[in-house]
Amino acid sequence: MARLRGRDGCPWDREQTHRTLRRYLVEECYEVIDAIESGDDEQLKEELGDLLLQVVFHAQLAREEKRFDFDAVAGVIADKLIHRHPHVFGNKKLRTSEQVLNQWDVLKKEEGRRKNKKGRASRAAGLGAPSVTDGIPKYLPALMKAEDVQKKVAKVGFDWSKAEDVLAKIEEEVREVEKELRAAKSKRKSKVDEELGDLLFAVVNLARFQKFHAEELLNNSVKKFIKRFRGIEAELRRRGKRPEDCALAELDAIWDAVKARRAGRRKH
Numbered sequence: 001m002a003r004l005r006g007r008d009g010c011p012w013d014r015e016q017t018h019r020t021l022r023r024y025l026v027e028e029c030y031e032v033i034d035a036i037e038s039g040d041d042e043q044l045k046e047e048l049g050d051l052l053l054q055v056v057f058h059a060q061l062a063r064e065e066k067r068f069d070f071d072a073v074a075g076v077i078a079d080k081l082i083h084r085h086p087h088v089f090g091n092k093k094l095r096t097s098e099q100v101l102n103q104w105d106v107l108k109k110e111e112g113r114r115k116n117k118k119g120r121a122s123r124a125a126g127l128g129a130p131s132v133t134d135g136i137p138k139y140l141p142a143l144m145k146a147e148d149v150q151k152k153v154a155k156v157g158f159d160w161s162k163a164e165d166v167l168a169k170i171e172e173e174v175r176e177v178e179k180e181l182r183a184a185k186s187k188r189k190s191k192v193d194e195e196l197g198d199l200l201f202a203v204v205n206l207a208r209f210q211k212f213h214a215e216e217l218l219n220n221s222v223k224k225f226i227k228r229f230r231g232i233e234a235e236l237r238r239r240g241k242r243p244e245d246c247a248l249a250e251l252d253a254i255w256d257a258v259k260a261r262r263a264g265r266r267k268h
Contacts, residue, residue, distance in 0.1 A: 001013075001053075001056050001057055001060040002060060002063075005060055005061075005064065013057075016057070016061070017061065018058060018061055021054065021057060021058065022139075024054060025054045025058075026139075028047070028050045028051040028053075028054055029051065031047045031050065031051075032044070032047045032048060032050075032051050034047070035047040035048075055070070055073065056070060059072075059073050083107060083111075084103075084104055084107050084108075086103075086107075087100065087103070105155070112134075112135070132152050132153055132155075132156055133149055133152055133153065135152075136148050136149060136152070141215060142200075143200075143204055143214040143215040143218060144213075144214075144215050146200070146201050146204040146205075146214070147204055147207070147208050147213065147214055147215070150204065150205055150208050151208065159209075160205070160209060163206065163209050163210060166202065166205050166206040166209050167206060169202045169205070170199065170202045170203060170206060172202075173195065173198050173199040173202045174199060176195045176198065176199075177192065177195045177196055177199055179195075180192040180194075180195045227262075228255060228258050228259060228262070229255075231254075231258035231261075231262075232251060232254045232255055232258060235254050235257070235258070236254070
């Protein structure tokens, strides 16, 4: 990477900054996830290498500015792992994953307090008081961000007591969406977008309450939809047609048939 960024290196690599590389870091993370889902070790090995390249790239940019280097990055995470695993590197003994996660949260809070000088400086600059919701990345995918916020506030007691209450909240949000849709039809000022967002947030809450990850649930539903729509396309090819040549009623009928076939396979 130093050679690529050097005077006689690659013009594209030489132009990059931490900011311009952001999108590639996100893309590489998702490509690693795709490789994990595929079960293909060669693909996983390649995608992990691509992800590692992003770390190397950012470290090289910082090294050129004499801020830090790759060794410093590795050193920070090594120190953090040792500090957050006193049950492995120290004398403390923990027997369950739940105990480990509780300890992890406590240690993270302690680390946050040690960084409090920076926090006070930020507040002095008008960036606000510390919050339970601090520490969540701004650019995290929205479903994951919603879940993380909900988890954080749940830890201080701001949570539902039972799933039925969350479901009632979802039903309430659906009614709010219906109300705003009626307002939109009558040309009155409408907040459909806001209410749809509230509905999504409530659905994420139910998924979290049931110990599911909303991001994974939605991703699975998208994959299921794609499979079914491909089934529609396959059936239409057999009929010598394309989706755009058909009325919605015909597409719906094929969709129902594809869905029934797949449900029948699962039963067997």
